[in-house]
Amino acid sequence: MSAEGTILAATTPSGKGRNASGSVTDTLRRLLRMRETGLVLIILVLFIAMSFASPYFLTWNNMRAMAMAFAVEGVVVVGMTILLISGGIDLSVGSVTALAMVIAGLLFLNGVDPWLASGMAIAACTAIGAAMGFFVTRVGLHHFIVSLAVMVIARGLCLLGTGGRPLGLYTLPPEFKFIGQGSIGVIPVVIVIFVVVVVAFDFLLRRTTMFRKVFYTGSNEKAAAYSGIRTKKVVFLTTTLCSALCGVAGIIYMARFGSAQPTFGIGMELNVIAAAVIGGASLSGGSGTIFGAILGTILLSVVSSSLALLDVSVYWQDIIRGSILLTAVTIDHYLNKRRG
Amino acid sequence: MTAGTDDLILEITNLSKSFGPIRALRGVGFQLRKGEIHALAGENGAGKSTLMNIIDGILRADCGEIRLDGQPVTITSPAMAQTLGIGFVHQEIALCPDITVAENIFMAATNSSRAMLMDFRDLERRAAEILRRLGDIDPTAPVRSLSISQQQLVEIAKALTLDCRVLILDEPTAALTEREAQILFGIMHTLAGQGISIIYISHRMVEIFDNCDRVTVLRDGQYIATMNVAETTPGEVVSAMVGRVIDSLYPPKLGKDERSHEIILDVRGLTERKRFRDVSFQLRKGEILGLAGLIGAGRTEIVKGICRLEGEVSGEVSLHGRVLHLVHYADSIAEGIVYLSEDRKGDGLFLDMSIAANVSALSVEQVSTRTGIIDDRRENEQAERLGARLNLRYGHVGQPVSALSGGNQQKVAIAKMLSVNPKVIFLDEPTRGVDVGAKAEIHRILRDLARSGVGIVVISSELPELIGVCDRVLVVREGRIAGEVTGNEMTENRIMHLASLGEQRPVAA
Ligand SMILES: Nc1ncnc2c1ncn2[C@@H]1O[C@H](COP(=O)(O)OP(=O)(O)OP(=O)(O)O)[C@@H](O)[C@H]1O
Numbered sequence A: 001m002s003a004e005g006t007i008l009a010a011t012t013p014s015g016k017g018r019n020a021s022g023s024v025t026d027t028l029r030r031l032l033r034m035r036e037t038g039l040v041l042i043i044l045v046l047f048i049a050m051s052f053a054s055p056y057f058l059t060w061n062n063m064r065a066m067a068m069a070f071a072v073e074g075v076v077v078v079g080m081t082i083l084l085i086s087g088g089i090d091l092s093v094g095s096v097t098a099l100a101m102v103i104a105g106l107l108f109l110n111g112v113d114p115w116l117a118s119g120m121a122i123a124a125c126t127a128i129g130a131a132m133g134f135f136v137t138r139v140g141l142h143h144f145i146v147s148l149a150v151m152v153i154a155r156g157l158c159l160l161g162t163g164g165r166p167l168g169l170y171t172l173p174p175e176f177k178f179i180g181q182g183s184i185g186v187i188p189v190v191i192v193i194f195v196v197v198v199v200a201f202d203f204l205l206r207r208t209t210m211f212r213k214v215f216y217t218g219s220n221e222k223a224a225a226y227s228g229i230r231t232k233k234v235v236f237l238t239t240t241l242c243s244a245l246c247g248v249a250g251i252i253y254m255a256r257f258g259s260a261q262p263t264f265g266i267g268m269e270l271n272v273i274a275a276a277v278i279g280g281a282s283l284s285g286g287s288g289t290i291f292g293a294i295l296g297t298i299l300l301s302v303v304s305s306s307l308a309l310l311d312v313s314v315y316w317q318d319i320i321r322g323s324i325l326l327t328a329v330t331i332d333h334y335l336n337k338r339r340g
Numbered sequence B: 001m002t003a004g005t006d007d008l009i010l011e012i013t014n015l016s017k018s019f020g021p022i023r024a025l026r027g028v029g030f031q032l033r034k035g036e037i038h039a040l041a042g043e044n045g046a047g048k049s050t051l052m053n054i055i056d057g058i059l060r061a062d063c064g065e066i067r068l069d070g071q072p073v074t075i076t077s078p079a080m081a082q083t084l085g086i087g088f089v090h091q092e093i094a095l096c097p098d099i100t101v102a103e104n105i106f107m108a109a110t111n112s113s114r115a116m117l118m119d120f121r122d123l124e125r126r127a128a129e130i131l132r133r134l135g136d137i138d139p140t141a142p143v144r145s146l147s148i149s150q151q152q153l154v155e156i157a158k159a160l161t162l163d164c165r166v167l168i169l170d171e172p173t174a175a176l177t178e179r180e181a182q183i184l185f186g187i188m189h190t191l192a193g194q195g196i197s198i199i200y201i202s203h204r205m206v207e208i209f210d211n212c213d214r215v216t217v218l219r220d221g222q223y224i225a226t227m228n229v230a231e232t233t234p235g236e237v238v239s240a241m242v243g244r245v246i247d248s249l250y251p252p253k254l255g256k257d258e259r260s261h262e263i264i265l266d267v268r269g270l271t272e273r274k275r276f277r278d279v280s281f282q283l284r285k286g287e288i289l290g291l292a293g294l295i296g297a298g299r300t301e302i303v304k305g306i307c308r309l310e311g312e313v314s315g316e317v318s319l320h321g322r323v324l325h326l327v328h329y330a331d332s333i334a335e336g337i338v339y340l341s342e343d344r345k346g347d348g349l350f351l352d353m354s355i356a357a358n359v360s361a362l363s364v365e366q367v368s369t370r371t372g373i374i375d376d377r378r379e380n381e382q383a384e385r386l387g388a389r390l391n392l393r394y395g396h397v398g399q400p401v402s403a404l405s406g407g408n409q410q411k412v413a414i415a416k417m418l419s420v421n422p423k424v425i426f427l428d429e430p431t432r433g434v435d436v437g438a439k440a441e442i443h444r445i446l447r448d449l450a451r452s453g454v455g456i457v458v459i460s461s462e463l464p465e466l467i468g469v470c471d472r473v474l475v476v477r478e479g480r481i482a483g484e485v486t487g488n489e490m491t492e493n494r495i496m497h498l499a500s501l502g503e504q505r506p507v508a509a
């Protein structure tokens, strides 16, 4: 890719480039949106191709199943995208999500009200995030290492708490299960939650001073510090937020499955990071959009569902997902080459 | 042009380059003779770096021809340029901070060599020799530990270890001290004597007139003229550059009757364990105060200490008679005390973010609603207003700052400071890499700010600038204030003397 291509591409993160009006800027705005438009196009092409390849694909049931699949993960993707923008990364999302389920499940089985149990589980996940934030910002360790350790520890806790077996939560009250299984009209509640979370954080990230500081910090931490931004606080908060959202996702999963699965979410971090990166988040921080990341999530989920429908073996599915990630990271690399 | 084509090493004809709607170069021509030092002059954004980037294969021209030794060439990458014998010291420092100086230098050399096996011993010897000549830099030190000026020297050393026939220096002295610059000029003359051709970009007329053979002027992406330095004057070159006459670089200083005794900032006994001790000074209303000193004397550290950007500082800082309790730089900003960093790329700007977002970085709250929602329109207006005030050249405020020329990036950094209507501004090398016109403009703005009651403190390694702009200069040596000069006492000699030897008297409290 030529250097000038790179420069145009460097403006890709939409929501950062703020334009005045005028025809020149309109063209530019279109370029800014290129990644998102590209993703939408790819998803559309997949849809059209799949609707020919499998009669089942375009049915309401399949659509609903697909949407349910990416919606909960989408909540985690939101947290991960914000963390990536601030320059961090979190490998522990899968096990922390499972841990939320396990904690809430155990508490419930011991007689705690399910809503209270959920609140406590989310609080526990938030505390885990805060601990990771502490190790990263105060001790000075790298996100990668800290979250790798937490990933293993949290999984261990899940297995320890359950003896490795799923907890059946047959007595969950219906109004609790409603979160995961119910519908408002034809729209599943899960999708409603997903849309609310996405719209809220997309707005916050693009428009608020608070989250603008996340971009400053990720773009150039030193310059951010030299602008009076408390960068450690920012990173601490984004790390905590990501884990908290994992907690929320875990509770929704629990309501949906009616059980707590200690082995749930293994390999989830790959999907989540891949989605964010495909959607334009940079691993070196400073760029990314919620909208793009969600498109990335949808794309991956459509691919998975298509492969399943086409009877592609599970092993191949992994290989294909991995390759998509590699392609996305390669593009990311070229976009950021100038940053050296 | 008088030169026969025989002794031309590089010839560029009718070169054009656009970045989207911005026409950075329009049909530019350029001729470089063997063994000459050829200056390239022009305002910020005139297209100098773009032209050099094309010669180095970093950018591709839209049209036009490059001939090297009379042969048309298409240079597609910096690696290719290196093998063709073109060395390039970039305007912005781009070293790997975590590895050693020697390794950084080898990186370029190993890259460009066509040999399968490198003679590392020889490389090491050459690198050490060049570093010694340039200013005693330890080849085994990690680049992170060097000052900006030393890093710039490493960049130069990197290019010098390559066997090049054409050496491009894009504003190398912007980050160097006077003495280092002189050493560089010595080396340039030696190289020219060996038949190596040098393209030298600088905004400093003195340097061009002392060291170069010819000068080519670009304006707004167009070729204006090439002149023999011996047959022209700085005034002529400057007016070719800006297309008008610049009467004075420096605005008039404070008149006697304008002196005020009102103290804006009072610093007492500022001490930091290692880097400075017992620093006390007062900044009076209306004046521009300069901080002079050798690199490493502690000027930047003192200023960062006052702003609470670095270090554990003790001592007292009062603003308008009120003692401040500053813990974090954010407190300092809230009090209206801001710092313009000397390293705009490293810690001054967010290169991949928009101009508007950069300008508002010190206080996004200011362009937001009370509920914390950013008002795009206000944010853009702020950038446009300050951009116009500083004569910023840009396409639109949504552009990433990385798309601006070096000098215009500096203006964005200054705009960022001005956005919060500060009470005291510390400017560390405020006109580094800024062209003559813009420099005069920045000086005028500083003077206007000072007149309107804003306290201005300028750090500069360019003595003529300090002397030209400041009403009073404090000289810092080894972390202490070694003396103060005002009025007629403000000469380069006097300041250098204080900076290197100091006065054998205790610091005035
Ligand atoms: N990558 C880019 N994308 C868009 N515009 C660019 C890019 N690089 C340079 N420009 C524009 O091209 C013009 C020429 O820039 P250039 O960097 O060559 O100026 P310069 O003469 O080196 O200035 P300075 O003295 O400030 O370094 C400027 O208007 C600049 O904004």
Ligand SMILES: [Mg+2]
Pocket: B048, B049, B050, B091, B170, B405, B406, B407
């Ligand atoms: Mg330049």
